[in-house]
Amino acid sequence: MPDPGDWERKKARKKGKAASPSSSMPGTVPAQPAGTNPWESAAATLKAQQQTTPTPSAPASKAEPATPWATVDEKSSTAALRKLGRGVLWGVVGLAVITGVRSWIIPNQSDAPPPAAVKTAPAYPSDAAQAAAARFARAYLTWNEDDQDARAAALAALLPKDSDTDAGWDGRGRQDVLTVQPGAVTPTTQGQARVRVDVLLHTTEEAGTPAEGKKKATPAKTADRWIGLEVPVVHTAGQVVVTGAPGMVGLPASGPTLPDLKAPESDATFAQQTEGTVSAFFKAYAGGDTGAVTAPGATIPPVPAGMTLVGVTSWAADAGTGTDRTGTARVMWKVGEAQIEQTYQVELTRVASADAERWQVVDVHGGAA
Template sequence: MAPPRRPGAPQPGPGQTGPAPAGPPPEQRTGQRPPERLRQRSPHGAHAAPGPVREVLEPGQAPWSTEPESSFSTWARRFFRGLVVAVLLLAAISGIRSWISPNRTPETVVTGQNSFPADESRAIATRYAISYLTWDEQTPDARAAQVRLDLAAGLDTRAGWNGRGKQAAMIAYPGEVKIDPGGVAAVVDVRVRVQTYFLKGRVWTPGASSWQRLSVPVARTAARVVASGAPTFVPDGPAPLPENLPESGVPDDDLTAATLKDAEAFFSAYAESDNKVAAVTAPGATIRSLGGAVKLEKLKDWQVYTGNDDERRATAAVTWDGAGDTALDQTYTLTLRRTVATDGAQRWQVAAVG
């Protein structure tokens, strides 16, 4: 009797005596893989307590649970979200504005007026003014040679002189330089001391000397500054003091009376020698004397003004005796400083003149 056949086992075909050849595994025949059972060893051994049993999910049920969100969390989330959006918008607006109108650091503008050689202009104008106001009809070429040193090439070296008379410019002092907006030309204010001569018989005799004021035109070239034409005379009259001149201050009559003798001693020493001045000035102060050029005749006026306890301002009107019977009045501004001796005695001494 044949043994019972295993269910599902392939049967031998006709003419086969042995077992049928093994076919493909069941998962290949059916297209499905049988479920595998995973075994995991419990960390607590075989006697560990069983874990909680998971509930069976209904079809369509999500494998998580939701909890209601609090109102504060909702507000905070919306607030920070709005804050981020606002920052991004501000950054975008600032960036666009910088593209349209970028902020540029102002640069120092170098103009022709800033770079104009004012010092060289003063030097050229001063020498040219002396040459211009000096002439002698007996040596007319001498003036032309001096004018040519500073006058621009190609201009007439006679510079308006008719070739007659005699005059000498002795000293000159330059002043303000007014530069043209283009930065190429300028005019220089120059004051010149002039000695005139008059012909007495056949001899030139010195006459009166006077100060004259000129406006000298100059121009800047690639090589140097040159006089660009003949100067013009400018009036040099008096002018009143400005109305906003600083006031002397409030007088301190008590301190004025207390320091009067010390002021007289100072100006007497100030006229004579440095050693005598050093003996009556405040410690640490260095004041040079007049070296005997004059002598003190009298202190006409002395005034100390209110201030702090250590330093005061004072003015003095002094009459100096000069050579012969000459006398000259001058006004000085001084700084007084309070000094304390080792015995506690206090004095006010001159610390500076002017």
């Protein structure tokens, strides 16, 4: 800043002069009277200059382009839901890392719960029912008017306690049971069932009275016959017992119709090649020594005593290949004074040696099945 003394001296030299045209221009500093503090005068002059100097206007700001959307303040509930969604998403990602995504797509079969057990009713004890019915049929159909207590004792062991051991018999006659064959068991209700038993009876018919004028009576006759018997039983306390009197039923006149069974194809050439082998086997079979005509290691017991071979009536080999073959033989046997033809399924195997090979019997079964 210039020295105030110099400044005052310059002002004094100009005192008295006419004001110059430029003094009226804006920004001209007026002269200060004498005796004024130079520091105050300088401050006043600086202030006057600042007031008279035009303040440059700020450059006009560029107009901002209009915003195509309006800004809306986000609600607090929306922000909370967004944060919750992010948390759930990260939780799922973490669970996938721990358990493995594959276990979600293809579950582990070993982790699957076992299927629920299906409760089924226990099967009826058919074997026990057949045994009880067979014993009862033998005791029930055996009687002797000379020994009535034997039948009563046999029935008492099979019927419920305090049952009538007469079981409908009038105490007369004589009959024996030769054999019993239990059959079908048909369950009904309340643990009960009906058991079919086929019985072979030997019955003694009553002797006839002497005809008028004759001393000898007609001799008693005997007869053997099959009958059917249906026995009611009940399963209780872990065992099967007869509940009451049975009923005699008839036997079917014929068996059921067979299904359409397909016969195997035959090989006539192989049958002709092995016909002598099969005939030699059955001769040895009837004689009781099959070791020479059977394959090594085969053991075939001989036929029962009393059977004499008449001959092999037919031999048909089944079609096939390989070292093991089968076929069907029809054989006529003599039993006592009668002859009877029977059917056998014969199994053959090929046995080879250094010199040759041959077919030998390895096993034989009754029937063609």
